[in-house]
Amino acid sequence: MSTLTRPNVGRKTPRVFYFMVLPALVIFAVFHTVPLLSGIYFSFTNYAGYGEWSFVGLSNYINLFRDDRILNAYGFTFLFAIVSTVAVNVISLAVAIALNGRIKFKTGFRGIFFIPNILSILIVGYVFNYLFSNSVPAIAQALGINALTTSILADADTAWIGVVILSVWQAAAFNIIIYLAGLQTIGGELYEAASLDGASSWRQFRSITFPLIGAFFTINMVLSLKNFLQVFDQIVSLTAGGPGTSTESISLLIYRGGFEGGEYGYQTANAVIYLIVIIAISFVQLRILQRREASF
Amino acid sequence: MFKQPRSSRAKLFATAAATALMLSACAPSDTDVVTLDFFQFKPEAVGSFDKIISEFEAQNPGINVVQNHVPNADTAIRTLLVKNKTPDVLTLNTNGNYGRLAEAGVFADLSDHPAVDTVLPAVKDIVQELGTRTPSEINALPFSSNASGILYNKDIFAKYDVDPPRTWDELIEAAETFKANGVTPFYTTLKDAWTVGPAFVNLGGALQPEGFFADLLSKEGDASFSKDYPEAAEKLKTLFSYGQPDAPSKDYNAGNAAFGAGEAAMYLQGSYAIPAIRAANPDANIGSFPYPASNDPAETVVVSGVDVGISIGRDTEHPEEARKFTEFLLSQEVVEAYAKEQSAFSPLKASPPSEDPALEGLAPYFTEGRLIGFIDHQIPSSLPLAPLLQEFVLGGSTEDLLASLDNEWNKIAARTISNEKDKP
CATH class of the missing domain: 3.40.190.10 (Periplasmic binding protein-like II)
Structure with a gap:
């Protein structure tokens, strides 16, 4: 076989592959890279979104660090993202293990648990908004639970919990699927051998299941933290950043200040900083988590 | 195989040519008919303005007014400005955004407009406080007011x-x-x-x-x-x-x-x-x-905003016709009919107090000019x-x-x- 192949063919990539990549590259550049670069460009100006503008150097960036509204938004966003990431991974891993076990209607359940992922966050958000504002207080009143008779979204100290509940409910679906895929890569003979040695199910989980799905755990942690740091739709539909500014996330602040507040240049600078922060966090997270994955 | 696309392309050309012909047929033949581009921001009032326009056109056969209404006016007017397509006549909600546009010099000076003397001075001041190109200019005249x-x-x-x-x-x-x-x-x-x-x-x-x-x-x-x-x-x-x-x-x-x-x-x-x-x-x-x-x-005092203000684009090609149309808009009958239809207040000195029973508690303050703007x-x-x-x-x-x-x-x-x- 090898004698029939001409030596050059293996080394030189046929031109057709480049043509295949080209459309995607052009679309990506036009709709992603160009806007990104123009955004970075405007972060050095006082552009209001319309009209005339001039260069202001680094002053947008300097003012960002003096703005306590932005620091508060960072505080809320990180609190929300960390709590939600932990909660969503614990819950979806537990559900995935249950769905991987020998239960009846397994496929049916898997389908049901995936439904939240295909629903639009905004629609689910408005449904949850109604539940939190009307249904939960009504039920609490009937049961005599005083703490829940007012909507949790109406209190600046508890509104973020409502956002976490919605986000975790919605995001768990996708994480369950990834964990399920991971669990199916583990062969049954490992558990068989472990149970012959008398290992408890907790021991089996700790020593077999969890190390072997390490790569899936990493990707779920990185993706969910990144997604939660960019939280936007959930807040728009539940609290609109309120009460007060207690649930104002960074994305929401960028949108509000930039488009509604006429400070396009200033908030673009905020967005550039945030882009760098997210990249840095994802990178660090990957490095740390990959180190503790089991290698074969 | 290649015939089909070519023939459909030919058809496309034919349509385009026909459209161009039609457009050129109706646009520049108007050596005597002037078309005014009228930007109208209030979706609830499209019907009211259609009526006003047809009345105006009946009285002024030489002027054709095209009402252009949009869902999100504050954004729409900015995109028109970016494209250098300032409308000839505009209605705008006179809020903070209007003030910034006025300061940027988008609107014509109306200080010698006859309606300047017929509107309530207190209402005129509310508009002036929002911003003008230079302090002596008047860039919008109030057409209808609300009250809080x-x-x-x-x-x-x-x-x-x-x-x-x-x-x-x-x-x-x-x-x-x-x-x-x-x-x-x-x-x-x-x-x-x-x-x-x-x-x-x-x-x-x-x-x-x-x-x-x-x-x-x-x-x-x-x-x-x-x-x-x-x-x-x-x-x-x-x-x-x-x-x-x-x-x-x-x-x-x-x-x-x-x-x-x-x-x-x-x-x-x-x-x-x-x-x-x-x-x-x-x-x-x-x-x-x-x-x-x-x-x-x-x-x-009553807090009142000018819900609809009327302006003329600074660089309009038809300043005389635009002025004629705004004079018609700001005439007493038109303003009062509109206010009645939209349960708003008339900002004219000569108008009697509103007869809407829900507004009668606020109406006297209007007539007396005891008004302040939205801070x-x-x-x-x-x-x-x-x-x-x-x-x-x-x-x-x-x-x-x-x-x-x-x-x-x-x-x-x-x-x-x-x-x-x-x-x-």
Whole structure:
């Protein structure tokens, strides 16, 4: 076989592959890279979104660090993202293990648990908004639970919990699927051998299941933290950043200040900083988590 | 195989050519017909303006007016400006955005327009305060006004024998009477942060020292929210303390429906809420009175905004026809017919007070010119006024609110760098 192949063919990539990549590259550049670069460009100006503008150097960036509204938004966003990431991974891993076990209607359940992922966050958000504002207080009143008779979204100290509940409910679906895929890569003979040695199910989980799905755990942690740091739709539909500014996330602040507040240049600078922060966090997270994955 | 696309392409060319021919046939043949591009921002008023336009065209056969209405006017006008396509005649909501456009020199000077002398001076001042290209210019003329006050349920007031209050003490006394009888004094809707705004605008506008915002902007003197706004903030909090217990989970729509259904005696919203309340309950017996911000009825004023202002594009190619059309728009019959149709106020000196029973409590202030503008039009839109007010009435302290307002104002002032041409 090898004698029939001409030596050059293996080394030189046929031109057709480049043509295949080209459309995607052009679309990506036009709709992603160009806007990104123009955004970075405007972060050095006082552009209001319309009209005339001039260069202001680094002053947008300097003012960002003096703005306590932005620091508060960072505080809320990180609190929300960390709590939600932990909660969503614990819950979806537990559900995935249950769905991987020998239960009846397994496929049916898997389908049901995936439904939240295909629903639009905004629609689910408005449904949850109604539940939190009307249904939960009504039920609490009937049961005599005083703490829940007012909507949790109406209190600046508890509104973020409502956002976490919605986000975790919605995001768990996708994480369950990834964990399920991971669990199916583990062969049954490992558990068989472990149970012959008398290992408890907790021991089996700790020593077999969890190390072997390490790569899936990493990707779920990185993706969910990144997604939660960019939280936007959930807040728009539940609290609109309120009460007060207690649930104002960074994305929401960028949108509000930039488009509604006429400070396009200033908030673009905020967005550039945030882009760098997210990249840095994802990178660090990957490095740390990959180190503790089991290698074969 | 290749024939099909070619023939369809040929068809396309033919259509394009025909369209071009048709366009050229109707556009420049008008050596005597002038087409005016009329930008109209108010979706509720498209029908009203269609009627006005056809009347105008009947009287002026040489002018053809095309009404151009858009869903999001503040954004749409900016995109038109970016493309250098300023409309010939415009209606705009005269708010803070209008002021910025006027300062940028988008609109023609109307200071020699005949309607300048027919509109109420107080209403004209409200428009001028928002901003003009130069201080002597007039860039928009008021076509229709709204008013913010307290709406009340006449049946509930009659049942407990309460008269519309004229002083602050009477207002609190009325609220206490309702409370003692188990009636919610004010229906408040704290889930929508902006619904706190109207009351704040009324109290602040009436109680702040003269020229407060001018002093704040010039940084001369010691004007600040902390120094000049404690009374307004305290009174705001007092009003909202008379709200119903589930206020934090109710929104504006729920409020309109509940007030229409008679669930509370009073409602802290302006004339713009009346159509929605009547939609919820056509038989709602509503009245209105201005905020009695102090104990001196002579000081009571009505907060009014110009809902529709009329401007001419600065670089219009048909200045004479545009002026003729605006003169027609601002004639007494047209303005009054429109105000009646849209339950708004006529800003003309010669107009009789509004006959709408829900507006009759506010109408005399209009005719007497006891009006002030919406103070939130003076506050930059990047200042989160509504969320701060919401936080405050939900249980924040007066000092915190006023300190936050000062802090946000100063931060925005410090980071706003004006363009070279705007520097003094």
